[in-house]
Amino acid sequence: MKTFIQDKHQEQAIKSLQRIIRIPSYLQEGIPGAPFGQDILECLQETVALFKEEGFETFIDPEGYYGYAEIGEGSDIFGILCHLDVVPAGAESLWKTPAYEGTIKDGVIYGRGVLDDKGPTIASLYAVKSLVEAGVSFNKKIRFIFGTDEENLWRCMERYHQKEVPIDLGIAPDAKFPLIFAEKGLMQVYLTGPGSSEVTVTGGGALNVVPDRGTYNGRQVAELSERLTNLGYEFTVANQELTVTGQAIHSKNAHLGVNAITRLAEGLSKITSEPVFEFLGQRVGSDGNGVSTIGLFEDEVSGKLTFNVATLEVNELETKIGIDIRMPVTTNKEEVVLKLQAVAQEFGLTYHEHDYIASLYVPKDSELVTSLLGAYRDMTGDMAEPQVSGGATFARTMPNCVAFGAGFDYTKDTIHQANEEWQLTEMRLAMEIYAEAIYRLCSN
Known part of the structure; x- marks a missing residue:
């Protein structure tokens, strides 16, 4: 032509x-x-x-x-x-x-x-x-x-x-x-809660990337290592600091990545009583579509919602979770917000909206x-x-x-x-x- x-x-x-x-x-x-x-x-x-x-x-x-x-x-x-x-x-x-x-x-x-x-x-x-x-x-x-x-x-x-x-x-x-x-639709939020005197956990960097690192610093490295080994998750230990490894990918494809933060949280949920680890490790888990957390959101035009736990900070002062959500084009944003607010409250966390861009x-x-x-x-x-x-x-x-x-x-x-x-x-x-x-x- x-x-x-x-x-x-x-x-x-x-x-x-x-x-x-x-x-x-x-x-x-x-x-x-x-x-x-x-x-x-x-x-x-x-x-x-x-x-x-x-x-x-x-x-x-x-x-x-x-x-x-x-x-x-x-x-x-x-x-x-x-x-x-x-x-x-x-x-x-x-x-x-x-x-x-x-x-x-x-x-x-x-x-x-x-x-x-x-x-x-x-x-x-x-x-x-x-x-x-x-x-x-x-x-x-x-x-x-x-x-x-x-x-x-x-x-x-x-x-x-x-x-x-x-x-x-x-x-x-x-x-x-x-x-x-x-x-x-793109929505990025933070869930915050009380800190912990028992553990320090950090993970992730950018909100639009599935985290490939999640690091624990505390007294239970040996026990956590055993739990993670039993789960079959990859990790390294150096100087009493344990780092779980995952597979980074863009948040829009969260279901195709390997989330190091939720893997680390799953191990910690077995050995600590901190609600944040039960939320991330058991409720969210490996579900990159958020079904286990807020239910199924899907439409014929654009498929399923994606749900990425992108960042995590747990220290003496506070707990802060960063989440990136990509919503189907016909999804009502407020319905997602209400469900996420409810589950956050269930685990003693407070919802804060960081950014929203309509579909x-x-x-x-x-x-x-x-x-x-x-x-x-x-x-x-x-x-x-x-x-x-x-x-x-x-x-x-x-x-x-x-x-x-x-x-x-x-x-x-x-x-x-x-x-x-x-x-x-x-x-x-x-x-x-x-x-x-x-x-x-x-x-x-």
């Missing part, structure tokens, strides 16, 4: 991507005009300048929360929701190329953000540019919205909604093809989904169906918006890892798909 993308567009895209990869735009201490740190603001300014050079009208929020660039005519706005912030690169020794250069080697570009989400942002830019150069007339404004806090609390989009009009339809190039038409659902037969899916299928020959995800993208911040690319099923998953990479052939194909999709939705 004919494509709008030429070699020169990919060459330009690579140079532009390297230009913004060089800025380490991860969250740092905010200052006036740069709420998420100077590097994120610099990346926003550089990206907006790049779009202006390509003929877009541009804007940067005076307080530094977001920016946008737009082109085209019409009363409707087609949004392309991007984010310029990244997670830190981590240990430099784990990278085989510099994390902030965009090095090309053997047909692959490496660097923090090449796939999440600077690369897809730039791919979308040159998809639009290819249409402009082909003489395509747009019947909508095409607005790129640049978020700067996606990896954390989405405060950029909160500020955008306070100041700007919403888009009419759009995409977030921050997931996989063919597209994500439904994203589960996304755009019907498969909508014009947006059918147009995007048609463009993808015609450009690739792949007849894969639209997908459901427990992940969260900016698509759910706007009406009539879905996540659309830029990864493929066969894309190597290096997001948030050392040596983040994108095959240049995949980048080229993504650009071709974006150009065709935008042509179908935004041209005369």
